[in-house]
Amino acid sequence: MKSSAEKINKNTEVSYLDAHLHLQDQRLQAQLPSVIARAGQKGVGRFFCNATSEDDWTKVIALAGTIPGVIPFIGIHPWYADSVAEGWRERLCLLLEQQSCGVGETGLDKRCPVDFTRQVALFKAQVDLALQYHRPLVVHCVRSWGPVVDIIEQEFAGESAPPVMLHSYSGSVETMRRLVTAGAYISFSTRLLGRDEKKIKKVLVETPVERILLETDSPDQLPAEWMAKGERAYNEPMWVADLYHQVAQLKKINVEDLKVSLWDNGKIFTHAAASRR
Ligand SMILES: [Zn+2]
Numbered sequence: 273m274k275s276s277a278e279k280i281n282k283n284t285e286v287s288y289l290d291a292h293l294h295l296q297d298q299r300l301q302a303q304l305p306s307v308i309a310r311a312g313q314k315g316v317g318r319f320f321c322n323a324t325s326e327d328d329w330t331k332v333i334a335l336a337g338t339i340p341g342v343i344p345f346i347g348i349h350p351w352y353a354d355s356v357a358e359g360w361r362e363r364l365c366l367l368l369e370q371q372s373c374g375v376g377e378t379g380l381d382k383r384c385p386v387d388f389t390r391q392v393a394l395f396k397a398q399v400d401l402a403l404q405y406h407r408p409l410v411v412h413c414v415r416s417w418g419p420v421v422d423i424i425e426q427e428f429a430g431e432s433a434p435p436v437m438l439h440s441y442s443g444s445v446e447t448m449r450r451l452v453t454a455g456a457y458i459s460f461s462t463r464l465l466g467r468d469e470k471k472i473k474k475v476l477v478e479t480p481v482e483r484i485l486l487e488t489d490s491p492d493q494l495p496a497e498w499m500a501k502g503e504r505a506y507n508e509p510m511w512v513a514d515l516y517h518q519v520a521q522l523k524k525i526n527v528e529d530l531k532v533s534l535w536d537n538g539k540i541f542t543h544a545a546a547s548r549r
Pocket of ligand 1 (some may be wrong): 292294322355
């Protein structure tokens, strides 16, 4: 029997996808052409590039205009929820009207010192914008699963809702199941390449392939032992190829089949980002 990878046309554009990263970050900016070239050499050809604050929005959109395969997401990260400038919402609306882009990264983080009520207000406002403009949403969630799952179940479970991903997933198997039932995608980061990530590896094994995405979150989330060796100062998108191989092993599937499945999952986000309604 032919695998699904063999069945698809050899000429298709399928490549490894880095489903969450920050190419606009200073640490990558300094050597961006070589970072992208190294990713290309390892077969990584699509990058979901996320803003974290308003300062990033035009940078992320400009990167999408100059580097092939970059899909822009603009939003405000919960760490910056208390430092937004007045009128941010109107300016975000204007960009969503003018540009093909998703909303992110946004979310809730109980580990950071920003007032949680403020985080919830910013998160809800961005959820509303994703729904209003029918754009994919990228959610950062740390120790805030109750309110995040509630919002996803209430707002994104319907057939007509835009796609939503939980980036760098760190929750339980039970929470993953609720999110998957509500239609969400679960993105696992290169942290999983680390030796001691037993809990999250167990979640990955239980997550259906049709809901998985993989990411580096570059320049962050370099696996702990790589950092300890001191060979690399930061993460970069080429490492998502290694993550695909690791995940194929853990899921006991062919890496080419995984690549095709995850490309299809990513396409749902790419298409929703490009749809201006
Ligand atoms: Zn991120």
